[in-house]
Amino acid sequence: xxxxxxxxxxxxxxxxxxxxxxxxxxxxxxxxxxxxxxxxxxxxxxxxxxxxxxxxxxxxxxxxxxxxxxxxxxxxxxxxxxxxxxxxxxxxxxxxxxxxxxxxxxxxxxxxxxxxxxxxxxxxxxxxxxxxxxxxxxxxxxxxxxxxxxxxxxxxxxxxxxxxxxxxxxxxxxxxxxxxxxxxxxxxxxxxxxxxxxxxxxxxxxxxxxxxxxxxxxxxxxxxxxxxxxxxxxxxxxxxxxxxxxxxxxxxxxxxxxxxxxxxxxxxxxxxxxxxxxxxxxxxxxxxxxxxxxxxxxxxxxxxxxxxxxxxxxxxxxxxxxxxxxxxxxxxxxxxxxxxxxxxxxxxxxxxxxxxxxxxxxxxxxxxxxxxxxxxxxxxxxxxxxxxxxxxxxxxxxxxxxxxxxxxxxxxxxxxxxxxxxxxxxxxxxxxxxxxxxxxxxxxxxxxxxxxxxxxxxxxxxxxxxxxxxxxxxxxxxxxxxxxxxxxxxxxxxxxxxxxxxxxxxxxxxxxxxxxxxxxxxxxxxxxxx
Numbered sequence: 001x002x003x004x005x006x007x008x009x010x011x012x013x014x015x016x017x018x019x020x021x022x023x024x025x026x027x028x029x030x031x032x033x034x035x036x037x038x039x040x041x042x043x044x045x046x047x048x049x050x051x052x053x054x055x056x057x058x059x060x061x062x063x064x065x066x067x068x069x070x071x072x073x074x075x076x077x078x079x080x081x082x083x084x085x086x087x088x089x090x091x092x093x094x095x096x097x098x099x100x101x102x103x104x105x106x107x108x109x110x111x112x113x114x115x116x117x118x119x120x121x122x123x124x125x126x127x128x129x130x131x132x133x134x135x136x137x138x139x140x141x142x143x144x145x146x147x148x149x150x151x152x153x154x155x156x157x158x159x160x161x162x163x164x165x166x167x168x169x170x171x172x173x174x175x176x177x178x179x180x181x182x183x184x185x186x187x188x189x190x191x192x193x194x195x196x197x198x199x200x201x202x203x204x205x206x207x208x209x210x211x212x213x214x215x216x217x218x219x220x221x222x223x224x225x226x227x228x229x230x231x232x233x234x235x236x237x238x239x240x241x242x243x244x245x246x247x248x249x250x251x252x253x254x255x256x257x258x259x260x261x262x263x264x265x266x267x268x269x270x271x272x273x274x275x276x277x278x279x280x281x282x283x284x285x286x287x288x289x290x291x292x293x294x295x296x297x298x299x300x301x302x303x304x305x306x307x308x309x310x311x312x313x314x315x316x317x318x319x320x321x322x323x324x325x326x327x328x329x330x331x332x333x334x335x336x337x338x339x340x341x342x343x344x345x346x347x348x349x350x351x352x353x354x355x356x357x358x359x360x361x362x363x364x365x366x367x368x369x370x371x372x373x374x375x376x377x378x379x380x381x382x383x384x385x386x387x388x389x390x391x392x393x394x395x396x397x398x399x400x401x402x403x404x405x406x407x408x409x410x411x412x413x414x415x416x417x418x419x420x421x422x423x424x425x426x427x428x429x430x431x432x433x434x435x436x437x438x439x440x441x442x443x444x445x446x447x448x449x450x451x452x453x454x455x456x457x458x459x460x461x462x463x464x465x466x467x468x469x470x471x472x473x474x475x476x477x478x479x480x481x482x483x484x485x486x487x488x489x490x491x492x493x494x495x496x497x498x499x500x501x502x503x504x505x506x507x508x509x510x511x512x513x514x515x516x517x518x519x520x521x522x523x524x525x526x527x528x529x530x
Contacts, residue, residue, distance in 0.1 A: 016290060018087075018300035019279065020056040024243055025064065026236065026275040029075065032063050038074075038104070039063035045103055046095045049141060050129055057083075057298030058092050061277055065216075073212050077273040080191075080232050081218045082280060084327045087299040089218045093187045094126040096216065101166040102144065106184035109168040112203055114193035116172040120158055122189060123170045127151055127160050171203070186215045191229045192222030195476055195495040200228045221280065221323050223330040224344070225475040225495070227468050230329075236276035244283055246329075280327035287313050287321055296327040336475040337488075338457050343474045351386050351463040353378035353411070360439065361403065362416035362506035364498040365396055365423040367490035372396045372424070373469070373499045374403070377506030378411070385462040385510060387503040392469045399427055404434050414439040416505040418446070423490070424498075441505045447485025449508035456507060464503075473500040 034040040039062035046052045054062075067075040083089060093111065100106040113119040130148055132140040139145040152159040160168040186203055194200055204215050222229045238247050281292030293309050294300050300309070312325055319340075322328040336343070353359045359378030365371070374391040391402055403415060414437040419425050421442075431438055441449070456462045457474075464470060477497040480489040488497045488504065 015301045016294055016306055018057065018294050018298035018302065018304070020060050020298060022057075022061075022083075022277045022279045022298075023282065023295050024237070024240065024276065024278040024280070026076075026240065026277070028064060028067050032067060037063050037067050039066040041103065042066065042095060042099045045099045049102075049143065050095060050098065051140070052091065052095060052129075054091075054095070055088055055299050055302050057279065058088060058095075061092070062095075065275060065277060074214060075273070076275040077214060078232065078275070079214065079216045080229070080236060080274070080276045080278075081216065082221060082233070082276070082278040082327055083218075083298065084279065084296040085220050085324050086304060087279075087297055088303060089189070090122045090125060093122050093189065093216070093218065094129060097123075097126050097168050097185065097187065098129060098144070100185045101160075101162060101164075101168060102147065105164070105166070107166050108183045109166075109185045109187065110183040110203065111168065111170045111187045111189070112172065112199070113189035114172075114199075115190075116156070116170070118189055119170040119172070122187070123158060123160070123168060126168060130160065182210060184210050184213050186213070188215065188217040189219070191217040191219040191232075192226040194228040195225045195472055197228060221327045221329045223323065223475070225336075225472045227472055230468075232274065233276065233278075236274050239272070239274070240276075278327070281322075283328070285326065285328070287318065287326065292326060296325065337477050337479055338454065338474065342457050342460070343471070345460055346457060346463055347466050348463040349466060351380065351388075351465060353386050353388075354381060356410045358411050358413055358510075360413050360416050360506050360509045361390070361406070362502040362509070363399060363403075363424055363427065364418065364502035364505070365427070366496045366498045367423055369396060369423055370394060371496055371498065372399050373496075373502050374399065375470075375499065375502040375506055377503060377510050379510060380463065385456065385507055387462055387464045387470075387506060389467050389470045389499050389502075392499065396427060400430050400434060400436075403431065403436050407436055413437075414509070416441050416502075416509045418442050418501070418505060422501075439509050441508060444483070445508060446487050447482050449504055450479075450487045451485055452511065453504040453507050462507065469496075470499045470503065473497050 028036075030036055032039070039059075042062045043054060043059050046054050061081065065076060065079045065081075069075050081089070081092075097109045097111065100109055111119045111123050113122075129141065130144045131151070134140050147162045147164065149161040149163045152161070158170050183203075188194075188200075188203065217229065217232065219229055224230075234247055237243060242248070279296055279298050281289065281296045285292035290306065293306070297304055297309065300306065309325060313321055316325070319330050323330060353376060357378050359376055362375045362377060364373055371392065371394050373389055375388060376390045377385060377387050380386050391398075406412070415431065416439045417424055417428060417431070419428055419438075419440050419442050428438065472495050473493070476493055476495045477500050478489040478492040478494075479486040480492065488501050490497050490501065
């Protein structure tokens, strides 16, 4: 009988592997060797002491991100790592935390995430590496366990403490996180969820007294609401000659929250201590482009299979897949009160109220009174409404003199104010005493005004500039019911919704037959508290 031979052409194709090298990264200043990067030490510690096998991309990242200056200190102070989900960011954080404590001698490692449970899960993984026992109840890593002093398991105060005094603590990403502490290494997980500068300011400032401190921000791609990560990414891309063109539409400094915060938060254009390492699919990549999968998922073929990604591509909504799996950025918000893409479709970088055209100022204050916002709303020659934040600053003391200086502006009809119950209502007596023409907004007008503003956005009947303070408010605002309608909920919204409240009131005033200012705001008993 003739012998049958299997054709070599039927052999299975080799598994596709994720890209070891990120698509976009800050290049090293010189060849990287054990003398010029401490990443080699971390890799050895991981594999010899921790008995953790790192993926190729993790080893590559450690070598490049822990580059040393000629004088021996770390080149980077801020490291931004962008990579699709489930590729091994948590393991990387655990290895970093333990190496910095056990080998490099850092005294305080702070781990944080928007969700405290996430930060605690990463922390618990590090604790498990220290305390793991084999089947005979013997320490798997005795040299680590011998240096452990104690593990604090109290909720909200969890800490791994060593006999050297080194600690690894976890904190929620809030405006109070880390205050009173001096951190050496800060691990910020899922920085995409930071929709204001509060947590970043509180946590990263723990490193100010540490010359060799490092801040690692690890995340997948964000969206319009991810103001902190967007800013850091824009600055890092700008230093690389803007490879994806993300700085062509606006200045990164526009993402800073308040005028008064700009000098404190803005990074120096010449500062080379910010490094970015971005594994992402290129702009315009088709969701079924497997080369794009490999660029965004460096653990492909090691931890993640093509079959898994293919399934997600078939079943996920497009922008869920692009953000979570391709690590691509959405220009709009993936959540929020408006139909997806509708707010972004109303963006017009050239929009303006014509000189001398009728308009109103509208003022609102955050629920905790930490910031006040003045907006201008007027009608364009094409009959579309223009809405714009014209001033946004901490506190409220600045509002009265700001408005008084502008009451004679040509075309100004009046200043819209929610007059009872709202935080901004406390400004009313002084505004009236100063002769500012106030337009009352409140009571039964609140719900219909909010609904009418929603309809304007959905129908594309207004235009706004690309302003993060307003864009993020529109992308994240929550609503609460009132009578048979709803209003924007300042307190429940994760980011200050007051800018959105202000433009909503301004649009309501401009769409009234005659938006006349009133003499007193105390004559209407129908006003309700919201």
